[in-house]
Amino acid sequence: MIWEMRPDGSRREGTFGIYRELVDRLRSFDAIAVIKPWQPTMTGPDQPDRFEGQRVSASYFRVLGVPPVLGRDFLASDDRLNAPDVTVLSRGLWQRRFGGDRAIVGRQIVLDDISYSVIGVMPIGFENVLAPSAELWAPLKYDMSQGRAWGHHLRTVGRLQPGVSEDRALRELDVLGHELVKQFPKEYGIPERFIVASLQDDVTRGVKPALVAILGAVILVLVIACVNVTNLLLARGVYRRGEFGLRAALGAGRGRLIRQLLTESLLLAGIGGVAGMALAMLCVRALVALSPPDCRASAPSASMAPCSALDC
16 A cells, blocks of 8 residues: 655645556556545346446556456546546446356446446456445546646555565655756645555554454463363373373383374364464354455455465
């Protein structure tokens, strides 16, 4: 994520003008995209429905590394002012509203009284952490001639080039920030500063302290459980002294007795580990089901796409 920094150190969203400069000048990023919320109303034979969506620049799905499973991605020509209106649907919306019809690509749908052509459907494993409730996407279609080109209302996300660190990208952004003051003195009267954060850190920033505290508590409970199990095994070992003495009298050596105890301990640990992981998976799924929709994108999924949004 790329954020602009106010003089007081707080974050603010970017502008389309800055986005254009980033795309033209930065070499640390493989792709950069900007997004804003969109809430279109779909009309048709069924009852009108309002959906959560996003207006995005053409490179958005390339940045996230997840192409549509049906149809195609946005092209640069789709993201131009006065270009034909096109949209990409989520798999859930496609199945719920259109019955999973594979002929949906190319069909016209009406959003906010405007006819859009469906060009693609996202895969089932796509988890859009930037807007978990979004179910359809359309090009931003901004132009520098518009007055909103310098409005701070766009979130900026980028995919770093392979081998490029966040520090290197930040240094390049800082150099660009000083150049922007000279090029756009009216829009930026002071040197522009930027913040670069991994998408995962940005998404979890608000809950990270609580998660760390919970992790500490879990580790403490685990240590207590291990100590208790150890005490039980020691007590059982004292109780089995007669058994070990009899085995030794029958010819069992020290190595044989150690192997027996080690086998029993490993078997106990293996059963406990498998049972613990199964219980943990069930609890995570239960917590995700009970959590608000905006929190569900960060949960692990067995059906993640080859490169999920959190990996970018």
